[in-house]
Amino acid sequence: MTPFRTATEVAAGIRRGELSSRALTEQLFARIDASTVNAVIATCREAALEAASEADRAVARGDDTGPLHGVPMTIKDAFAATGLPTTWGEPAFADCVADEDAAVVHRLRAAGAIVVGKSNVHHLLADFGRTENPLHGRTLNPRDPARTPGGSSGGAAAALADGLTYLEYGSDLAGSIRIPAAYCGVYGLKPTAGTVPLRGFQPPGPPAPLPREFPSAAGPLARSAADLRLALRVTGGPLRPARQTRLGDFRVGVVLDDPACPVTGEVGAALSDAVDALARAGVRVREGWPADVDPVVQAEAFGFQVELFFASQEGREPAGTAGQEQRRAALTAAWARYLAGVDVFLCPTVFTTALPHDHRDRYDDQVFWIAQASLPGLPSLSAPVGEGLPAGLQVVGPAHEDDTAITFADLAADVVGGFVPPGAGSGRVLDR
Numbered sequence: 001m002t003p004f005r006t007a008t009e010v011a012a013g014i015r016r017g018e019l020s021s022r023a024l025t026e027q028l029f030a031r032i033d034a035s036t037v038n039a040v041i042a043t044c045r046e047a048a049l050e051a052a053s054e055a056d057r058a059v060a061r062g063d064d065t066g067p068l069h070g071v072p073m074t075i076k077d078a079f080a081a082t083g084l085p086t087t088w089g090e091p092a093f094a095d096c097v098a099d100e101d102a103a104v105v106h107r108l109r110a111a112g113a114i115v116v117g118k119s120n121v122h123h124l125l126a127d128f129g130r131t132e133n134p135l136h137g138r139t140l141n142p143r144d145p146a147r148t149p150g151g152s153s154g155g156a157a158a159a160l161a162d163g164l165t166y167l168e169y170g171s172d173l174a175g176s177i178r179i180p181a182a183y184c185g186v187y188g189l190k191p192t193a194g195t196v197p198l199r200g201f202q203p204p205g206p207p208a209p210l211p212r213e214f215p216s217a218a219g220p221l222a223r224s225a226a227d228l229r230l231a232l233r234v235t236g237g238p239l240r241p242a243r244q245t246r247l248g249d250f251r252v253g254v255v256l257d258d259p260a261c262p263v264t265g266e267v268g269a270a271l272s273d274a275v276d277a278l279a280r281a282g283v284r285v286r287e288g289w290p291a292d293v294d295p296v297v298q299a300e301a302f303g304f305q306v307e308l309f310f311a312s313q314e315g316r317e318p319a320g321t322a323g324q325e326q327r328r329a330a331l332t333a334a335w336a337r338y339l340a341g342v343d344v345f346l347c348p349t350v351f352t353t354a355l356p357h358d359h360r361d362r363y364d365d366q367v368f369w370i371a372q373a374s375l376p377g378l379p380s381l382s383a384p385v386g387e388g389l390p391a392g393l394q395v396v397g398p399a400h401e402d403d404t405a406i407t408f409a410d411l412a413a414d415v416v417g418g419f420v421p422p423g424a425g426s427g428r429v430l431d432r
Helices: 007-015 021-034 045-061 103-110 154-161 178-184 225-236 265-280 295-313 321-338 363-374 402-416
Strands: 040-043 072-076 114-119 168-172 187-190 217-222 251-254 284-287 344-348 380-385 391-396
Touching: 007 021, 007 045, 007 225, 021 040, 021 045, 021 072, 021 114, 040 154, 045 114, 072 103, 072 154, 103 114, 103 168, 103 225, 114 154, 154 168, 154 178, 154 217, 168 187, 178 187, 178 363, 178 380, 178 391, 187 225, 187 402, 217 225, 225 380, 225 402, 265 284, 265 344, 265 380, 265 391, 265 402, 295 321, 295 363, 344 363, 344 402, 363 391, 380 402, 391 402
Parallel strands: 072 114, 072 168, 251 284, 251 344
Antiparallel strands: 040 114, 168 217, 187 217, 187 380, 344 391, 380 391
16 A cells, blocks of 8 residues: 555545555554654544544445545644644644634545644745744655755645655645645645635634635645545535646646746756647647736735735735735736636746755745736646656646646646656656
8 A cells, every 4th residue: 555646546445445544544654653854743643543444444334435535634734623733833832732623624524534643834834935943843855855845835745745645735825835846746736716715724812814815725735636626626615627628628828937037947948848748749839928917017916915915914004005906906807818718827836946955045036936826816736747856837727717727737747747756766656
């Protein structure tokens, strides 16, 4: 029972009685104990093992089962999960154990998932490029311990890459799902803004609804695009059908580099090879930015929206808010016009592969490519491509058509590769 199977495969195997939820959960705990990347920082072993045993008994009885029945998984340490601490990496919250589930956790459990533990985060989720905090320490990248897994969902992405979980759920304000996914070589989705409820996603304390949900979102991380679809259906509800079902039918916009944030040579080569492979597979490629979209203006506007997000929580409004809201509306409309004639837009997730720990050169540039989908609130996912340290290919879809982006990434894996365990070579993992 290899730890690198996808959640979709594992769920099907459990339903058929070919895999044991108890055995899979025991295997994960053994791997968590042996891991040196510091990705999983809290577990609930007794409760998880009993839930897994009951999942096996339910299959034996022939009970109806949910889409994630018996699948063991971890959850980002920013979502409340009954019986587990919710610390946000802050020592003052070390003993804060949740007595109810966040909405995301409740829906995952209702679908049959078994939450076995929490994954590490950057302190108070305040960094997109690294994951470390004074309570649980630093998380390492399983592909190279000298490099960062990204942040703030770095523990989530590292756990998937290291075979410590079958599925994860994170959050993304300024790339906190997509950047770790790119750096660790897994899939990570920021859904259309507002798709997944954020109740229970907060530091310990009285319930405090976010005064302004845009542009923060909750979304899944996984080892396949199909797992992203499964997790999003469970937590966000029914999805609109994908626009296309065959790879060769997709109309794809592409920008792989920009003078305002040039990509490194290895990222550029990996993304160029991927697009060439897609074109050979029949994908219709249109190069260039959408009309009326200036990526520098858009990145600056997104920076203001992030500032506004935090200011709104403090009850203040930065100067120039009205003008910036008009700019966001205009850019959102420009993307809507563009995506009426293009199914998905491809660009880098981030300009580089995983950075060394404490590397500060061009640090803030990590958000430039993230901003292009985040400002208009579009669904966007990072898919792994390339050999060695993976690059992230960002797939941006039309608003509220998340499955169009997911389906493209799922089909594209057959020609550009997908998740590969650390040290396993290159290409799509076919024999797990």
